[in-house]
Amino acid sequence: MLFNADRRIALDRASPVPLYYQIYRIISDYMKEPGAVGRKLPTEEAMMKVFDVSRATVRRALQALESSGQISRSRGRGTIITNNASQEQLTTIRSFTEQMRLENHVPITKVVEVKKVKAGSEMARILQVSEDEELLQVTRLRGNESYFPLALFISFLTSRSNLTGEENFEGSLYELMRNRGTAVVEGDAIIEGRLAEGRIAKLLKIEEGAPILYYERVGCTAIGEYVEFVQCWYEATHYKFRIHLTTKI
Template sequence: MLNSEQAEPLYIQLKKAVQSAIANGTFNPGDKIPTEIELSANYNVSRITVRKAIEELVSEGYLTKRQGKGTFVNAHKIGRKIEHIISFTAACRANGLSSHSAITERKKIKADQETAERLQIQQGEPVLYIQRKRYAGERPLMLENNYYPFERFSFLMEESLEGSVYELLRDRYQIDPNQPGETVLQITLADEQQAKLLEIPIGQPLFYMNTIIYDQHSQPVHVGKQYIIGDRYQFTL
């Protein structure tokens, strides 16, 4: 129960109580939380206090208000710093979530001019294209499209790639993808194929991240073109 004698304002205490209920699974992603009237009665506080707590939780991304339907718990967002090299697996782990991957495409293709220039190879040379659907918990979160110089990374044709490729490269092949090159982050809308693979509606906002990653010797590892569900991921600078 909230304590009016504490120095901490009641709306902050209520806010923390709702955050705790989300963290411990009392309220799960997608759940509708009690109404203002119900929360006011449950915690013995005014509706003004409830409204202020809920407004802050909405602004911080914990909750979403839906007109005429109520207030709902948002899916947990995965956070990472855009300027740091951290694998998807490590980002999920840091945010308390399990992760796994499913390969949707893996094939040798010819490098177009842009990819060839970024990988420091000749146009038309073979590259290894790997598309994976990345899961955070049990839900797909990212559609990963990576392009590797085939001559150097052909061994990835035989790997399962269910977990972190970066960890695999470091642990088994002594290749450390630790240097980001130019990275462009944009907002796009899911097309039909992306929506089907990510199990979302067509037109849902996605982060599109286009990047190049280098190893410890400043050699290109891969060009990455990633599509990430926007309302479940956040970048910080």
């Protein structure tokens, strides 16, 4: 069992943070303990007593944990811890902000740099623009209320994004673009394992040579215009990607 079902854990009932979310965060913290994966959570009845809340509150916390991929629930087996890392569904175009909210996290962003750069030969090839085109380069550190920084994002945006560089980049780039009439609806991505080096390691506050997940994506609009190239470096022990596979019969 992940924690003693006979103990009592006090929630802050004067806090504006919902009780279910407080339970979600407490359980998530327990999941960070070594060997947590594969262990069971107490029953709903036991957790009602542990946290002194209703069944509805417990179930909402469990639903949040399940939707973020941290637990698996099944009749007969109970509630099993599956992992303790944020995870992203690879088959869906979704911003980091949207992904964190989906997992019931509070997205946190630190804007490192916003500047304009010439596309050059490589970016011109990727984004199908001229080498002299001016791109908007946005460098940001991303994370959530439990771990920051979790990832480093460097986005290169064409003029088709309709962004000027004067916007507030602490939220979702995709939301900003949608509000300007440009929606990223599809794209191609690659993911690979790398080792943290130089500026990447320094910004992520990890040791050089530490494992990281590198992810890059080209995003385009519904009419096939390339609008974004983004490079992402994720702190490997706190993030994972998930993909749903099927077979044709």
